[in-house]
Amino acid sequence: MHTQTLIIGGGLSGLSLAYRLQQADHDYHLLDARRRLGGRIKSLIVGDVAVDLGPSWIWPGQERIAALLPELGLHAFEQHAQGTQLYEQASGEVMQNAGFMSMAGALRIGGGTSALTDALAARLDPSRMTMNAQAAHISDAPSATLADGRTITADRIVLALPPRVAADLTYAPVLPQIATLKSIPTWMGAHAKFVAVYGTPFWRDAGLSGDASSRRGPMVEIHDASPEDGTFGALFGFVGLPAHVRAQVGDQVQHAALTQLTNIFGAAASKPLTSHLEDWSAAAFTSTAADATPPTGHPPYQMPAPLSRVWNDKLIFTSTEMAPDNGGLIEGALAAAEHTARKIL
Numbered sequence: 001m002h003t004q005t006l007i008i009g010g011g012l013s014g015l016s017l018a019y020r021l022q023q024a025d026h027d028y029h030l031l032d033a034r035r036r037l038g039g040r041i042k043s044l045i046v047g048d049v050a051v052d053l054g055p056s057w058i059w060p061g062q063e064r065i066a067a068l069l070p071e072l073g074l075h076a077f078e079q080h081a082q083g084t085q086l087y088e089q090a091s092g093e094v095m096q097n098a099g100f101m102s103m104a105g106a107l108r109i110g111g112g113t114s115a116l117t118d119a120l121a122a123r124l125d126p127s128r129m130t131m132n133a134q135a136a137h138i139s140d141a142p143s144a145t146l147a148d149g150r151t152i153t154a155d156r157i158v159l160a161l162p163p164r165v166a167a168d169l170t171y172a173p174v175l176p177q178i179a180t181l182k183s184i185p186t187w188m189g190a191h192a193k194f195v196a197v198y199g200t201p202f203w204r205d206a207g208l209s210g211d212a213s214s215r216r217g218p219m220v221e222i223h224d225a226s227p228e229d230g231t232f233g234a235l236f237g238f239v240g241l242p243a244h245v246r247a248q249v250g251d252q253v254q255h256a257a258l259t260q261l262t263n264i265f266g267a268a269a270s271k272p273l274t275s276h277l278e279d280w281s282a283a284a285f286t287s288t289a290a291d292a293t294p295p296t297g298h299p300p301y302q303m304p305a306p307l308s309r310v311w312n313d314k315l316i317f318t319s320t321e322m323a324p325d326n327g328g329l330i331e332g333a334l335a336a337a338e339h340t341a342r343k344i345l
């Protein structure tokens, strides 16, 4: 098979690039190693409600996502943050309105963040997408050889992959930029999110916002993750245990997280309809072993000069970590795709 632009990676960067290329009648094909699209954007589906397991928030002032949502028939709503915030001390004692910053002012996407990648994918020609197709080797022909041996040739190849995941592919000729790729952390690749879904957002009736911070753990930061119409209740928390500890203790994290929610929000929290731990550090095609240790802050992501023109632009790196602005974020994934679309078109 031959295509003009082969996009490897069907996360938000790859999907939004494909969407822009399709709008311009440009010939493309998109591959993803997984059996699903969306990459770091993923939901727990409960009935017809989607609870975010990856990103939840966008922010006012992010112009690309603000423009794309209505274009796709989607909308944003405000993160629920009204009410009392709670703080769990190391001793387990729960205090009100102490030591915490809420996410008031952040926005969420109606229908869950995966509504965004689902809507993009729904607009793409299905014959131009192949899932369960893991790229393993890239040559400057250019061509991509998949793990199952299939080869696709293209005029150019776009790697819409986290840079460290891209560094795990093999290249001919050997890429001198591998060390540069390996030096770029996968944003949020070290993290794990626990979500618990309830029949109602019962904490709101008690005047609580659903926000909590904790020095006890296992979750360090908890927020309301309920759908916009409140037809279900959902809480999510970022797990504070390092990735290697989570790997050692396994299911105990989930039990401890439920015990913690019960301590903070009361007995009603002990019996969720369902709960789920999404450990992104264990997610092949997102994180590598090096991502188990998170960066100390938000890295100043931008396209490193050695990666900006590879094989005379027959190989282009496009992921949120390569964005000209908002690197690491949803807006960054759109920015990276926009930059690459301009380059190609």
Ligand SMILES: Cc1cc2nc3c(=O)[nH]c(=O)nc-3n(C[C@H](O)[C@H](O)[C@H](O)COP(=O)(O)OP(=O)(O)OC[C@H]3O[C@@H](n4cnc5c(N)ncnc54)[C@H](O)[C@@H]3O)c2cc1C
Pocket (backbone or CB within 6 Å): 008, 009, 010, 011, 012, 013, 014, 031, 032, 033, 034, 037, 038, 039, 040, 041, 053, 054, 055, 056, 057, 058, 133, 134, 135, 136, 160, 161, 162, 165, 187, 188, 189, 191, 192, 193, 280, 285, 286, 318, 319, 320, 321, 328, 329, 330, 331, 332, 333
């Ligand atoms: C827990 C968590 C919370 C977050 N919170 C926020 C937030 O609140 N707000 C925000 O703006 N951002 C947040 N982010 C970041 C946001 O998710 C990312 O910026 C965005 O989803 C990145 O999209 P991407 O397409 O660049 O990369 P990815 O989503 O990583 O997509 C890469 C794709 O490449 C595929 N792939 C990998 N290897 C291969 C291969 N060899 N062959 C073929 N395909 C391959 C993968 O399956 C994947 O689909 C969060 C991320 C996580 C994990």
